[in-house]
């Protein structure tokens with residue numbers, strides 16, 4: 001059998017995927033050293049590289065310095081950084097993005113963030129920050145993510161970004177157009193945790209499975225979810241903790257809340273996936289939502 005060709009440089013090395021760094025630079029460096037991936041290994045990041053942790057600027061610089069090896073997707077905190085920089089939102093209590101905004105090269109840093117993708121697919125693995133709606137297969141997910149990332153790279157990106165906030169519409173329809181289509185896409189890819197069986201998103205809980213809103217399940221538990229045939233890699237849900245199933249890898253194990261930072265080697269064969277973790281004692285702030 002001929003293996004499928006991919007466009008992903010630099011090699012056929014198995015990627016190493018990291019959970020939400022959220023500005024936790026020391027744990028990131030410790031985990032990278034501990035996992036010790038072979039030179040050139042692609043390093044995937046499930047989004048929220050920055051914010052809430054102690055060293056947002058230094059963490060962002062570390063990831064940028066990895067060059068093409070770094071494969072991040074955008075999370076809600078990354079988009080928040082863009083929004084604050086653009087004057088669309090104000091900084092919130094607990095934010096730790098001021099060092100980025102005050103950096104002499106802030107404009108370049110913001111440009112780098114703004115040009116990151118919202119979904120990444122390679123070798124049967126689909127990575128997003130938060131989740132995918134049950135009606136979306138991997139192909140549609142990538143198409144919708146591409147629509148959104150192109151809008152965020154366009155000259156009118158600030159207008160687009162300003163229009164992405166809000167909980168409605170909270171359900172996908174193929175006929176959705178314009179900013180509502182982009183908003184549903186953004187909500188699912190960067191914010192969703194719970195939804196109903198028909199894919200109606202509910203943003204009222206960021207807690208554990210026991211805190212599911214009435215009638216809701218975690219997005220990945222919806223029966224007949226159309227991405228069940230690929231392995232979905234995601235972050236965002238610290239209260240869920242690390243989740244390792246054959247076709248599902250939830251990587252946010254709450255580093256910024258003083259728990260752990262996780263990295264998983266994304267082997268095709270689930271039995272060959274390896275987990276590496278480090279403790280995160282002093283990076284973040286007291287638990288209070290994410």
Ligand SMILES: [Mn+2]
Pocket residue numbers: 048075076077129190235236237290
């Ligand atoms: Mn998040």
